[in-house]
Amino acid sequence: MADHKWRVYPLVVGEAEVPQVLDVFWSLSKDKSLVTVPILAWLLVPLNHHTEPILVDTGFRDAERCMKVHGLGPHRTKPEWTLKQQLGNHGLALDEIKTVILTHLHYDHAGGCTQLPNARFVIQHSEMQAAAAPMVSPRLEFGGGALFYDRKDIADLVDPLWPQVDLIEGDTEIAPGVKCVLFANTHTPGSQAVYVKTESGTAVILGDIARNVELNINQGIPPGLFYDLEATYRAMIRIKKEADIVLPCHDYNVVKKYADGL
Ligand SMILES: [Zn+2]
Incomplete structure (x- = not known):
């Protein structure tokens, strides 16, 4: 059987100022800075074009809303950071994307779905359920009363995008060489990593299961935001074992390193 390999490109679809404490389990960090x-x-592009490209995550809806609704610090966009422009750099139009994997449904990952009219959205069933009715104290002053799920994104997925939503249960191969792996109750109840076969080995797109590769994966110190601490510890260990290249979603180093693709 042919060995299907992919090239992986990071797409910058926005920028945010966030607390450093998100990177590291709270009790181990004294750093409160932004x-x-x-x-x-x-963007996953198949080498030798054995199938169609795949998009992983879609960025946020709008910067203003991130600050107002979710009570967060500055978020920025630029004309060259739109999904349209970032895909355009690779010769792709928004309506040419047929498959989108959402690592999880937080506002900064699931905010661009309505821009992709012909995509199916691959989401863990447990993540969709958690996002629709998140467990959260109404007194929490950030997270928009929904723990960083944007009600508008979730409403769009439930309707009108529902016919395009493909709910999966656990580990699932999406295309030859691309697999979704469920890491339940880590960053979110239904967070999934995307394992991609590349010429440099298995690349693992983390979503936000880990944020800082050195601290979280190499040293095994969990990040600051998680559901189940033990599940998160186990995820750090498993990813370290299984990944040749680890790709976090909020790290400028990977943008620099893999600007021309991995
Ligand atoms: Zn995120």
């Missing part, structure tokens, strides 16, 4: 991070989506 850091500037990119909001990334990813």
Whole structure:
């Protein structure tokens, strides 16, 4: 059987200033400062064109809303950071994207779905359920009363995009060489990583299961936002074992390193 390999390109679809504490389990960090991070989506292009390209994540809906609704720091967009422009750099139009994998449904990953009229959206069933009715205290002053799920994104997915939504249960091969792997109750209840076969080995797109490769994966210190601490510890260990290249969604280093594709 042919060995199907892919090229992976980071797409910058926005930028945000977020607390450093998101990177590291809270009790281990004294650093309360803000850091500037990119909001990334990813384009998977099949080598030898054995199938169609795949988009992973879609960025946020609009910067103003991130600050107002979710109570977060500055978020920025630029004309060259739109999904349309970022795909255009690779010769693709929005309506040419047929498959989108959503690592999870937070506002900065699931905010661009309505721009993709012909895509099916591959989402873990448990993530869709959690996003529709998140467990959260109404007193929490950030997260928009829905723990960083944007009600508008979820409403769009439930209707009108529902016919395009493809709910999966657990680990699922999406195309030869591309697999979704469920890491339940880590960053979110239904967070999934995307395992991609490349010429440099298995690349793992993390979503936000981990944020800082050195701290979270190499040193095994969980990130600051998680559901189940033990599940998150196990995820760090498993990803370290299984990934040849680890790709977090909020790290400018990977943008620099893999600007020309991985
Ligand atoms: Zn994120």
